Amino acid sequence: MIFLFQGGEPLLNKDLPKMIKMARDNRYLTAIITNGLLLDKHIDELVEAGLCDVQLSVYSNTIEKLKPILPIVAPRVPINISFVLTKSYLDSIANINFRPLIDLILLCRDCSSFKFNICQPQHGSNDFSETICTGDANYERFVDLCKRELKNVVFEGYKARRFHLSFNHFSVFMPDPLDLTSDKRGCKQPWSFCVLDGVGNAYICCGCCTDKQVFEASDPNIDVFDRCEGALNSPKAQKVRSSLRDKNAPLQPECVDCAFRVGGYSSNI
Ligand code: SF4
Secondary structure (H helix, E strand, O other), X not given: OEEEEOOOOHHHOOOHHHHHHHHHHOOOEEEEEEOOOOHHHHHHHHHHHOOOEXXXXXXXXXXXXXXXXXXXXXXXXXXXXXXXXXXXXXXHOHHHOOHHHHHHHHHHHHOOOOEEXXXXXXXXXXXXXXXXXXXXXXXXXXXXXXXXXXXXXEEEEOOOEOOOOOOOOOEEEEOOOEOOOOOOOOOOHHHHOOEEOOOOOEEOOOOOOOOOOOOOOOOOOOOHHHHHHHHHOOHHHHHHHHHHHOOOOOOXXXXXXXXXXXXXXOOOO
């Protein structure tokens, strides 16, 4: 099991190394999701505490700041990159052949990170104006250009093989464009993790991608490990997993208008 510290910026929590050590002492693997801006300052104490994996979220306005940080931290700990690709950013770099994004992917490849995960934006409403939707000409151009230009890269997701074990290879995941009319059921979230929030509720999916209440939480009075297990094995969780696997089963309401259902998410961990 992996303990993943995320939500807000975990590097702002001064107890993070202590919590990582506690998890490691109890024989759990540990990971953080971070924007990385403080990573070079804290990498020594985090590695010493036993940090196993970093999920680095990169945004269009942090690319430049991360350029000097990445080569410092990448040799110290395994890093996977997530880049939230918004429609407005994609359109803004279309006339320069998407160079800043392609250069960022190359930098990550050359820093020996394992995976570059392009994500659809998550939001708490049905506003999909920043989401890449089917038929987006710039996205099609971007995907084709990446495949032509990027060498020594394995592609996953859109227009690529569906699943690849990327050991020893740097891989790039391209999300499927959003098509809410599609009956595709490609979300892997309820299999890959359980979220424990700041007040101790456990959920089977992040819930960020929908404005509906996320799946039922288990009893807050019981031990956190049992609570996570309770959420993962709850009747609601089982229903969600079955409906994502079986095209004939009715989709659970939370999943109907969720960008992740049609392939907008791939776990890095
Ligand atoms: S498709 Fe369903 S299970 Fe997957 S992230 Fe969206 S709401 Fe959660």
